Amino acid sequence: MKHLLALVSGLIFGAGLTVSQMVDPQKVLNFLDISGNWDPSLIFVMGAGLAVFGLAYFLVIKNRKTAIFGAAITLSNPAGINRPLLIGAAIFGLGWGISGICPGPAVANISGGDPKIAVFVVMMLVGMKASDFLKKRKL
């Protein structure tokens, strides 16, 4: 069941990215281009996503000790606001700003078959492994 739910969750995520058009880099770049032909649509993606997740989290999930299938509820790490967080977010924002593509839409675009997406996804993995390598050496 745990695996089936993960698949269902992924399907809804991928379909949601497509319905909202976050999968279209031009749509994302036009959202980020406030002083140009601004397309504010993606505010509604984030707003609706936050509303649904936030409500469910504070009304239901937060009061639970474990998930429905018994696993512990793992939230992200307890480290405070530190340098890796700030530097990482800035580097991510730079890559997102030049391409209009973040990890979810990169994966969702795979079935479109454009080889440029394959390049992005492979390089994204290379970047992640490079970051893992640096983290291990505490650089």
Next chain:
Amino acid sequence: MTEFTPATAAIGGAMIGLSAVILLLFNGKIAGISGIFNSCFTKKGLALSWRLLFLVGIIVGPIIASFFGFSLPQSIDASWLVMAVAGLLVGFGSNLGNGCTSGHGICGMGRLSPRSIVATLVFMAVALITVFVIRHLIGGLS
């Protein structure tokens, strides 16, 4: 130019939120794509895990959406070089910062995590500045 599409944007956004609720409520996991993607390629390899199934879902989800008239972009305008560099930066940065638009932007912000709020503000600000510089100061990337 892209059209302003608040209705489909909100519906799609609500679906993304719902997806994250399902993963956390039933499985206890945060729907952070960068972390899930990276973990799929670890020593345990591509063993059939919930992570791999979640990613398969993201790949197949757009095909299901296409039955309802929603499609992936026809082509990617960015050059090969831009795609390679951007992919590298997105992978490196999201891993170093422990999250991307989904993990920090929806799940972290949704539960009011200070770390995620700060991370989201930083990557949004840098992305806005990057687009401004590229489109309005440089005049586009070739």
